[in-house]
Amino acid sequence: MANRAVAGPEVERLIQLLAKLPGLGPRSARRAALHLIKKKDQLLVPLAQAMGVAVDRVTVCQTCGTVDTCDPCTICSDPRRDTATIVVVEDVSDLWALERAGALNCRYHVLGGTLSPLDGIGPDDLTIDKLIERVAAGDVSEIVLAVNATVEGQTTAHYITDRLRGMDVKVTRLAHGVPVGGELDYLDEGTLVQALKARTSF
Amino acid sequence: MANRAVAGPEVERLIQLLAKLPGLGPRSARRAALHLIKKKDQLLVPLAQAMGVAVDRVTVCQTCGTVDTCDPCTICSDPRRDTATIVVVEDVSDLWALERAGALNCRYHVLGGTLSPLDGIGPDDLTIDKLIERVAAGDVSEIVLAVNATVEGQTTAHYITDRLRGMDVKVTRLAHGVPVGGELDYLDEGTLVQALKARTSF
Structure with missing residues (x-):
């Protein structure tokens, strides 16, 4: 009884698809679907469009390699x-x-x-060749490697x-250290070691 | 700088609309939009449809008065x-x-x-007349008032x-009591009084 349809299959399908969005579970997907249906003209119609x-x-x-509605993208075509x-x-x-941080233009x-390698992802599966081409085409003086601080990220x-x-290009990476607003007590030893090594004058 | 567009206005609009869904904020709406765009064929296309x-x-x-894709709805037309x-x-x-509870068929x-009254919502703004009509048409032996346990719900x-x-109809309401799995310590006095008054033999 617990999973009886409360509305037609079209509504159930909408709920099931909404539940696949990150951040929405089966329950919040129902609430979202109902919200959409109730706000048909203000939200459902514009969102469907x-x-x-x-x-x-x-x-x-x-x-x-970013997603956008134009190619070259908004960022690449911004003079x-x-x-x-x-x-x-x-x-x-x-x-x-x-x-969002907006630190670099x-x-x-x-x-x-x-x-x-364990997942079978090699250099050819990434856009590394394209990056080398962009650098080889000249005009680039610095490559900032803003990959995640994970083993895979650092390997890459x-x-x-x-x-x-x-190649005539400076390669830099993001600084390691204490997150702004972070408490030392909650940080792992690796981060603390890096933060101490890279200490700056106050 | 912090609010520069990272993609075309179409993507920004999709993010803004997703952020209006209950359960999604501006940040999770971005994640949801990116998830949709990446899973275009598996999720974005079917969800848009x-x-x-x-x-x-x-x-x-x-x-x-429920929402459905047919009228009378799935429930009203279920023999x-x-x-x-x-x-x-x-x-x-x-x-x-x-x-979902599936307790009554x-x-x-x-x-x-x-x-x-404070919000200007009177009997004519609700479907009470239609309910009276349904009862007057006969065939109904019990009305279960499953309204919220709020002042407005109880007034209604x-x-x-x-x-x-x-009219020849029995009117009942939901039982008050301790929620299943609930701890007495966290319950308000009103609920405890009702739960004690309506105690049942064990």
């Missing part, structure tokens, strides 16, 4: 951005996170993952550094 | 359901919650809210009971 537009228009930038600095990230979500390169960073050796 | 279908097909049942019992709820979400009546329950007086 926005998704239709996304289906038709969203593409992957052939230069940097006000510094073309000499390329920040290398694993995923589009990392690019978005760095853009740079361009990006999305690798599409990290090297992971080392591989890219090797590939870039001999 | 499901929403389109919902826009076209979802309607309000003219009998009970296996007991037509003699009508469970009265404030909102479609309450109907769905009761159906009944029909429902969605009021569309509660009486609230009393009003409906008054309107049903003199």
